[in-house]
Amino acid sequence: MELYIRNSDYLISDLTLHFKTSKMKNIRTYIAIIAFMSVFSACKKDFLEREPQSIVVEDQVFSDPKLIEGVLANLYDRIPTDASLTNRWTEHTAYDDAVWSGSGNSGDEYRNNIISYPVDRWRLWDYGFIRDVNLGIEGVQKSTKLTTQQKDQFSAEFRFLRAYDYFEMVKRMGGVPLVTSPLVYDYSGDATSLQLPRSKEVDVYDFIASELDAIVNLVGNNGSTSRANKYTVLALKCRAMLYAGSLAKYNSLMASPITLPGGEVGIPAQRANDFYNKALDAAKQVIAGPYSLYKANAANLGENFYEALTKKTGNPELILIQDFLQSKGFKHGFSYDNIARSLREDNLASSAIAPSLNLVEKYEYLDGTAGTLKTRTADNSDYIYYTNTQDLFANKDARLYGTVIYPGTSFRNLPVNIQAGVALWNGSSYQIIEGDLGAKYTDGKLLTGLDGPQRSALDLSNTGFYLRKFIDNTPLASTRTRGTDIAWIRFRLGEVYLNAAEAAFELGQTAGALSYINTLRERAGFGANSLTTLTIDRLRNERRVELAFEDHRVWDLARWRIADKVWNGSTNSPDAMLYALYPYRVVRPGDAAKNDKYIFIKQVAPRFKAPRFYQIANYYSSISQSVLNNNPKIIRNPFH
Amino acid sequence: MVALFSCKKDNYDAPTSRLSGRVIFQNQPVGVRSDGVQLELWQRGFSLFTKIPVFVAQDGTFSATLFDGDYKLVRLRGNGPWIDNTDSIAVKVSGNTQVDVPVVPHFNLSNVTCSKSGTTITATFTVQQVTAGSNLERVNLYLGTTMIVDNTRQDASAEKLAADVVIGQPGTISVTIPAALASRNFMYARVAVKTNGVGEALFSAPQRIEFK
Numbered sequence: 001m002e003l004y005i006r007n008s009d010y011l012i013s014d015l016t017l018h019f020k021t022s023k024m025k026n027i028r029t030y031i032a033i034i035a036f037m038s039v040f041s042a043c044k045k046d047f048l049e050r051e052p053q054s055i056v057v058e059d060q061v062f063s064d065p066k067l068i069e070g071v072l073a074n075l076y077d078r079i080p081t082d083a084s085l086t087n088r089w090t091e092h093t094a095y096d097d098a099v100w101s102g103s104g105n106s107g108d109e110y111r112n113n114i115i116s117y118p119v120d121r122w123r124l125w126d127y128g129f130i131r132d133v134n135l136g137i138e139g140v141q142k143s144t145k146l147t148t149q150q151k152d153q154f155s156a157e158f159r160f161l162r163a164y165d166y167f168e169m170v171k172r173m174g175g176v177p178l179v180t181s182p183l184v185y186d187y188s189g190d191a192t193s194l195q196l197p198r199s200k201e202v203d204v205y206d207f208i209a210s211e212l213d214a215i216v217n218l219v220g221n222n223g224s225t226s227r228a229n230k231y232t233v234l235a236l237k238c239r240a241m242l243y244a245g246s247l248a249k250y251n252s253l254m255a256s257p258i259t260l261p262g263g264e265v266g267i268p269a270q271r272a273n274d275f276y277n278k279a280l281d282a283a284k285q286v287i288a289g290p291y292s293l294y295k296a297n298a299a300n301l302g303e304n305f306y307e308a309l310t311k312k313t314g315n316p317e318l319i320l321i322q323d324f325l326q327s328k329g330f331k332h333g334f335s336y337d338n339i340a341r342s343l344r345e346d347n348l349a350s351s352a353i354a355p356s357l358n359l360v361e362k363y364e365y366l367d368g369t370a371g372t373l374k375t376r377t378a379d380n381s382d383y384i385y386y387t388n389t390q391d392l393f394a395n396k397d398a399r400l401y402g403t404v405i406y407p408g409t410s411f412r413n414l415p416v417n418i419q420a421g422v423a424l425w426n427g428s429s430y431q432i433i434e435g436d437l438g439a440k441y442t443d444g445k446l447l448t449g450l451d452g453p454q455r456s457a458l459d460l461s462n463t464g465f466y467l468r469k470f471i472d473n474t475p476l477a478s479t480r481t482r483g484t485d486i487a488w489i490r491f492r493l494g495e496v497y498l499n500a501a502e503a504a505f506e507l508g509q510t511a512g513a514l515s516y517i518n519t520l521r522e523r524a525g526f527g528a529n530s531l532t533t534l535t536i537d538r539l540r541n542e543r544r545v546e547l548a549f550e551d552h553r554v555w556d557l558a559r560w561r562i563a564d565k566v567w568n569g570s571t572n573s574p575d576a577m578l579y580a581l582y583p584y585r586v587v588r589p590g591d592a593a594k595n596d597k598y599i600f601i602k603q604v605a606p607r608f609k610a611p612r613f614y615q616i617a618n619y620y621s622s623i624s625q626s627v628l629n630n631n632p633k634i635i636r637n638p639f640h
Numbered sequence: 641m642v643a644l645f646s647c648k649k650d651n652y653d654a655p656t657s658r659l660s661g662r663v664i665f666q667n668q669p670v671g672v673r674s675d676g677v678q679l680e681l682w683q684r685g686f687s688l689f690t691k692i693p694v695f696v697a698q699d700g701t702f703s704a705t706l707f708d709g710d711y712k713l714v715r716l717r718g719n720g721p722w723i724d725n726t727d728s729i730a731v732k733v734s735g736n737t738q739v740d741v742p743v744v745p746h747f748n749l750s751n752v753t754c755s756k757s758g759t760t761i762t763a764t765f766t767v768q769q770v771t772a773g774s775n776l777e778r779v780n781l782y783l784g785t786t787m788i789v790d791n792t793r794q795d796a797s798a799e800k801l802a803a804d805v806v807i808g809q810p811g812t813i814s815v816t817i818p819a820a821l822a823s824r825n826f827m828y829a830r831v832a833v834k835t836n837g838v839g840e841a842l843f844s845a846p847q848r849i850e851f852k
Contacts, residue, residue, distance in 0.1 A: 115675070115792060255777065256837020569792040613792055615839045617718070625690045639718035639839060 058135075063145035068154050071136055075161045076227070077322065080124055080168045081551050084322065085334040085470055085488045090352065096567065096612055097359045097548050099578050099605045101462040102337060102352030109607070116569065116613040119640045122172040122554075123621040126165055127179065133162040134182045156215035160228040160236070163211040166204055167240045171555060174265035174620045174637060175201040197633040200263035202271060205244035209278060212237040223290075225318045231289045232320045235491040238282035238499045243559050245275030245506065250561040258619055258638055265620055265637060276503045280512075283500035287516075291493045292316045293523050301525045302401025308494070309402070309469050310486055317493045324485035331483030339478035340405055340416050340466040341437075341459065342450035346479040353549070354453075354461040355404045357579035357602060363400035363545050366525055371396065373581065375600040385597035389418065389583050392600060398525040403548050405466035407583050412473045417449035418464055420582035423599055425591070430599075432584065443587060445596070453582055455606035462607045463580035469549050489550060494520060498543050510534055517542055558619055569613030576611035577604050615639075659711075659731065660703035661739040663720070665770070669700030670745060671830070671843035672720060673790040679741065680714040681706070682728070696720070698788060698843065702741075708734050713741065721745055721835060721842035723771050745842050746774035746835040751810065752844040754781075754829040759822060761849060762814040765831045769807050775836040776802040781813045782830050785821065789830045789846050795821055826850050 061067045083091035093100040093111045100111040136158045140151050162180075169176045177196035185194060199207070212233050221229040228236075244267060251257050252269035259266030267275075294308035294317040308317055324330045336344075337352045344350040363371045373392055374384055386392050390408025393400065405411055407418035421434035422441050433441070434448055437460070441447040452460040472484035501516035514534055520542070521530050531538070543556060557563035566575045581600050588595045617639035628634055662669045663679075679702060681692040691714075696702045712728040722743035731739050748770050754763045763781050778801050782794040791797070798815035805811055813831070821827065827849055832841040 254837070255775065258837075570797060571792075571794060572797060611792065616837070617839050629689050636717075640716065 058139055059143075062136075062139035062143040065146070065150060065154075068136075068140065071132075072154075072157055072161070072227070075129065075132060075136070075158075078129055079161070079164055079322075079490070080126060080129075081488075082122065082554060083551050085486065086322075086332045089334055089337070092353050092549055095554050096356060096575060096578060097544075097553055098353045098355050098467070099463050099580070099608050100352065101354035101458075101460060101607065102349060103458050108352075112605075112607050113609040114612070115610050116615060117618050119617050119622040120624070121618070121621065123624065124169050124172045125176075125624060125627055126169055129165050130162060130179050131182060133158050133165070134180065137162075138182055152218045153220045156218035157221070157228055159211050159215050160219060160233055163208045163240075164236055167208050167236065167243075170201060170204040170208075171243055171559070172621050173623065174260075175199045175204050175263070177634075178204065178207055195631040195633050198262075198264040198635060201247070201265055202244070202263065202267045205240060205267070205275070208240045209237060212240075225312075225321050226323045228320065231286050231291065232491060234282045234286045234289075235319050235496055238279050238286065238496060238503075239491075241275045241279035241282060242499045242503055243555070245272050245279055245503065246559040248272035248275060249506065250559065254561050258616065260635065260638060262635065264635060273507060276506045280500055280503035280507065280509075283496050283503065286319070286493070286496045287500060290316075291319060293493055293497075293519070295523060301398035301523070305399045305402025305524065306468055308492075309489065310472065312487050318487075318489065319491035319493065319496070321487035321489050323487045326483060326485040331485050333480060333483055334470060334486065335472040335478040335484040336480050338467050338471055340411055340451055341461065342417055343411055343414055344478055345476055346481075348459070350459045350478075351461050351466060352459070353467045354463040354605075355465040355467055355548075356463055356605065357465070357581045358575065359544070359548055360400065360404055360406065360465060360581070362541055363397040363403075364541075366395045366397065368526070368530060371400075373600065373602075375581075375602060383599035385586065385594050385599060387597060389598050392598075397545065398523075399545055401468070403467075403469045403545075405468045407464065411466075411468060411471070412475070416451045416466065417446075418451045418453065418461070418466075418583060419446060419449035419585060419598075420453050420464065420601075421448050421584055422587045423584040425586065425588035425594075430584075430586075432601075441585075441587065446585065453580065462605050463578075464582055467549070494546055495550075495552075498539075498546060502539055502543070505534060505536065505539055513539070520546060557614070561619070563614040563618070564616050567612035567614040569611050569615075571611050573611060576613065578608045578612075579603065580605040655705050655707045657708050657733050658703060658705050658736045659733050659739065660701065660736070661741060663696055663700045663702070663741045663743055665722070665743055665745055665748065670720075670722070670743060671700055671845055672696055672698060673792065673840055673843065674698040674788050676790070676792075676840050677720040678716050680716050681731075682712045682714060683709060684712075698790065699845065706733050713739065715741065715743065719839065721747075721833075721838055721840050723774075744771060746771045746838065747776060747807075747833045747842060749831055749833055749842065749844045752831050752847070754831075754847045754849055756817075756849050756851065759817050760814050761817060761827075761829055762812055763829060763831050764810055764812050765844070766810050767805055767807050767833050776805060776807065777834040777836045778802060779805050779811070779813060780832045780834070780841070781815050782832065783815055783817065783821075784828050784830075784846075785824065787828055787846050787848075789828050790843060791832065791841065795827075822851075825852050 081087050083089055092098055100108060102108055137155050140154045175198045178199045183194045216230055216233045219228055219230060219233055221227045248267040248269055249272040251266060257266060294315050297304035297307055324332060336346055337349045339350050341351045361371045361373055365371060377384055388408055393406050405416055421432060423430040424433055437448055438450045439447040453462055453464045454460055470486050472486045476482045477484040497516045497520045501513040505513035514531055518529050518531055522528055557566055568576055570576055579602055581602055583598050583600050586594050586597050586599055620637040622640040623634060623636055674697060675695050677696040679694045681694055694702050694704045711731045711733060713731050714728045715725050717724045722745045748768045750766045750768055752763060752765045754761060761783060778799055781798045782789050783796040784794045796815050796818050798813050800813050828846040829849055830846045831844045834841040
């Protein structure tokens with residue numbers, strides 16, 4: 001629909017151009033036209049004023065609610081993400097939750113070898129989107145065919161999208177120019193009226209809050225998960241205000257806060273509580289709303305969490321999704337690219353996003369102890385021997401099962417076969433033997449599983465884990481021809497609980513924070529009131545495990561101002577390096593307690609080469625040189 | 641005939657003039673992280689106005705192959721381990737050209753010596769405050785198997801936070817050689833000093849330490 005608006009713009013300018021050039025044509029042309037006219041004088045008068053048959057013009061669009069919905073659909077589809085199921089989905093492997101294990105073609109492998117994040121990595125200067133929204137608002141307001149109520153409702157929805165886009169920009173760039181009406185050039189040769197300076201970072205967040213407050217009761221769409229309703233607006237407000245609060249607090253706590261003299265970057269510390277209060281307030285309203293956590297599969301909490309993220313009907317947790325519909329051809333290949341190797345239904349790709357051991361170990365044990373997997377005895381003298389590979393993962397947070405396919409589990413009711421090789425006892429130590437996928441060892445039993453892992457194979461897990469979250473378990477969903485229509489979740493109630501908990505905790509309301517966190521943990525298999533004390537680190541960990549692969553990790557680390565500490569570029573760092581877990585079957589005849597049992601070896605993922613290195617220059621992305629050239633009022637971000 | 645007289649396919653020769661130089665403080669090159677610190681070259685007068693990034697090598701040298709012409713060399717703000725200086729340096733490139741870029745670091749390192757004792761490498765160093773008001777964050781010692789050693793390319797490292805470092809006095813920092821590398825013939829070591837709120841650290845020259 002954007003295309004239609006643009007086309008009509010072009011149409012007008014084309015016509016103007018035509019009239020201008022026609023003045024300059026010589027007299028013979030006029031004679032020709034007159035002759036032509038006289039011959040066809042029987043034509044209808046408005047021969048040159050017919051409605052175009054192939055173009056929808058602006059007035060038509062904004063007189064028809066169906067066409068306006070088309071414009072909105074286009075804009076919803078263009079909401080920026082850093083990594084979703086379709087847009088830049090490969091970037092899920094550019095942080096610390098997963099290792100790229102897909103093909104090595106076309107430079108895909110670079111994600112395992114990012115020396116440092118480029119300063120323009122998260123650059124977003126999305127004024128095409130803003131302009132389309134502003135044109136939409138103007139068009140709706142000018143329309144003569146819409147009722148007042150329709151105008152309010154559509155305008156509110158456009159303003160929601162604009163606030164959302166400004167949030168996506170401000171979290172990447174700091175303060176950006178706030179443009180709230182279409183900028184029109186008057187061809188005077190002087191464009192200064194269009195050159196707007198950057199607003200303060202804090203002003204952009206205040207703008208988002210005031211816009212969302214203004215539309216919350218106008219937006220309508222009750223019960224919709226694909227269009228914004230009252231609670232979607234509040235969910236966005238809650239997230240944006242939480243970001244603003246943590247930026248205000250944690251930027252100021254840095255040894256050298258990142259600021260610009262004009263406030264384009266840097267939110268005053270004294271605003272923190274105000275923003276946290278707004279976030280908590282909005283979160284409370286969403287929680288009190290018609291949503292509830294998905295708990296339909298109480299018998300299997302791991303499957304329950306998987307369903308909470310993949311089921312679209314009868315799922316009371318979803319607030320706003322980017323929906324797809326396979327039967328209408330709106331589908332994508334996320335399952336094709338990321339299905340576990342032995343379960344793939346197509347040739348070529350699979351296994352691209354292989355969750356890291358770093359993430360897996362962040363899932364706590366159900367007794368509340370830290371999630372570090374117990375592969376070695378307490379005195380580190382020997383491996384721990386497990387009868388089945390899945391025993392290592394017993395009594396873990398159910399969200400681990402719902403997010404990651406780990407050894408000894410199944411998907412689509414088919415078992416995965418994850419075994420790296422055998423560990424042969426040579427009398428004093430283990431000799432590691434690895435082979436081809438599905439190969440048998442000389443004792444006739446399995447050497448290497450059909451799902452690997454292998455150290456350097458493409459389209460095969462490099463870490464010993466596969467992704468379950470967002471992978472479709474419908475038969476044939478992981479083919480290219482059928483595809484999958486799993487929805488991308490932009491907002492869900494689980495996140496709102498976490499936002500509420502964080503805001504409450506930062507405001508010193510620990511009891512409230514605990515109740516939100518414990519509600520969420522109960523769904524993951526922890527008992528009621530599993531936590532009685534809370535630290536900020538625990539809260540952050542909860543966010544990481546609940547929201548893995550939902551495009552939160554990098555933004556959370558950035559707003560807490562710890563990204564440069566966690567991803568410090570050091571090869572010795574347990575966080576900047578990504579780790580794998582390779583299971584081996586023990587071959588030790590004569591020792592029945594150990595023979596044919598399984599041991600696990602933790603190691604740096606073999607394909608992962610360069611530690612994650614996030615520098616202070618990455619907290620705000622650089623502004624494009626062409627933007628700086630075109631508008632001298634734009635000042636650069638710090639460090640670049 | 642017209643077709644026969646048309647231009648060569650590529651009617652510009654590739655640039656051949658080489659601009660090279662050093663980033664210096666008190667006429668000594670300033671050591672940095674390899675490929676981490678950037679200088680900018682700008683040239684006005686053409687419709688495309690965008691910078692040519694020039695990365696500084698770890699020994700403080702840099703080079704770029706350019707067309708002859710007048711350029712402005714800019715010390716990118718907040719990037720290197722020195723104080724911001726937004727004055728550009730006019731550079732006239734005509735054939736091979738040398739230019740030194742003076743900077744004023746926040747902190748400097750002097751008297752850096754590294755030695756091996758058993759399985760430990762110890763470096764002695766003196767941190768000097770060059771710019772009043774800058775705050776020291778930490779001092780690091782990095783060990784690597786190749787000459788390119790820094791915080792992102794290293795095999796072992798040790799860290800001393802500012803509280804444990806006396807500015808202006810000799811200090812020591814030690815790191816244990818990783819067991820897997822103990823049987824090597826040699827390794828390289830570098831000391832780095834990092835300032836609060838500055839992305840990049842200032843490094844000493846890599847020192848080769850013979851193990852045998």
